[in-house]
Amino acid sequence: MPAQPFPLFLSSRRRWLAQAGWGAVACVAAPASGAARRGAAPPRYPLAPRQHFWLPHLSPSGPVVALVNLHTQMIQVFRDGVAIGFSSVSTGKAGHGTPPGVYPVLQKARHHRSSTYNNAPMPYMLRLTWPGVALHGGHLPGYPASHGCIRLPHAFAARVFETLRLGDLVMVVRHALPSGASPITLLAPITAQAAPMLPAGALTARNFWRAAPPAPGVPLTLLASLPQQRLHVLQAGALLAACNLPPVAPGTAPEGNGLCLWQADGERAAWRAEGDASTEALAARWWLASGEVAQRLRPHLAAGSRLLISALPAINDVHRGLAGAAG
Structure with missing residues (x-):
């Protein structure tokens, strides 16, 4: 086969783009919280509760970082700078907010239970702070509902657990994007050394x-x-x-x-x-x-x-x- 100006290996991704509505990203209304039932408009998030996508073939190897946006209630996992995982999350509720920051994974435990909250199960736990903030599988009602942890759909939590290693970085931000802007991107915001990806x-x-x-x-x-x-x-x-x-x-x-x-x-x-x-x-x-x-x-x-x-x-x-x- 002759050489070409640039070698190509093409694989269509129409199905997951269509499922996510990413041609023009449409926000999904979350179930009504207490504030919504009292007349306030419910928040709108890019992914429905428990909705997630895992596409490891987009970047099969390389350093891994993750981004959690408290405003959009979404996590993205990036490998070698390219997004391979997208999921809805449920972060800390009022009075138990998940703190923004950049955190290394401190501990991993496939089967973990909370020592603070009634021995509650925390499967696929990735600890971010010793006081108790972690990624783990859990219930996602469609709004922030945890005591500070970042809950993931169970199937997605298992994949993230296998992909992130001790020391890998998780960046937590609270960033409201302008109206019409896409919260879903393909380039990692930071490098594996916590430097901004884009000078x-x-x-x-x-x-x-x-x-x-x-x-x-x-x-x-x-x-x-x-x-x-x-x-x-x-x-x-x-x-x-x-x-x-x-x-x-x-x-x-x-x-x-x-x-x-x-x-x-x-x-x-x-x-x-x-x-x-x-x-x-x-x-x-x-x-x-x-x-x-x-x-x-x-x-x-x-x-x-x-x-x-x-x-x-x-x-x-x-x-x-x-x-x-x-x-």
Whole structure:
């Protein structure tokens, strides 16, 4: 099979995009809380209670971090800088609020019971603070209801338990996004070392490059966002480069997500593809049009490098806020 400008391994993700309503993210009304029953409008969250998605193939290896947003009652799990898990949560209720911050996983216990609250079961427990904040499987009524812990759907909790290791970071924020903004993004907000993923220059520069050169032989992840027309290049869970992409002509954008995987065959670049030709053509066009970016990346596309073309945004105001604070 002949070599191509960029090797493609395409896999459609229409089903989970449609299930989540992520073409235009629609918030889901939570069940009425006490305040709602007294006449206040119930909160609206991006995912329904207990709704979750687990897509490990989007990033099969690399450092892991997680983001919990108390305002949206949602968690995202990122591996090698790319989101692989999305779920609704139930965090601390009034008087027992879950504190924002960045926490390492301190302890793991598959079968755990609370020493404070009547021996309550806390399956798949990942401890974040010694006083008692943890991730674990539990009841999700559709609003904050815990005594400070972050409850997850049981099936999702089991996957997170297997994926996060001791020392991996969980970032908890309370961030209300602007009306119409997507709370669901594909790029991690922080690196595995708790640094902002995007320095200020990566948000504004047409072509941004990290000062340090890429590590030889380490695969790259190229994350292309269709709605934001921006490419982010990651290596070992940290940003290497970012650049603008040519706009997509109306009616030519592929549906869903495409996952493209670099394969090496000795000294030749081999590739294989499946799925719709529009994503393949779009990736090739971007690769050819990116000029300087393509030239600088080509020597570093080690075996295992991949390109993810997404109908979801890569970044939102959480990233911008962290970049501004760092700057």
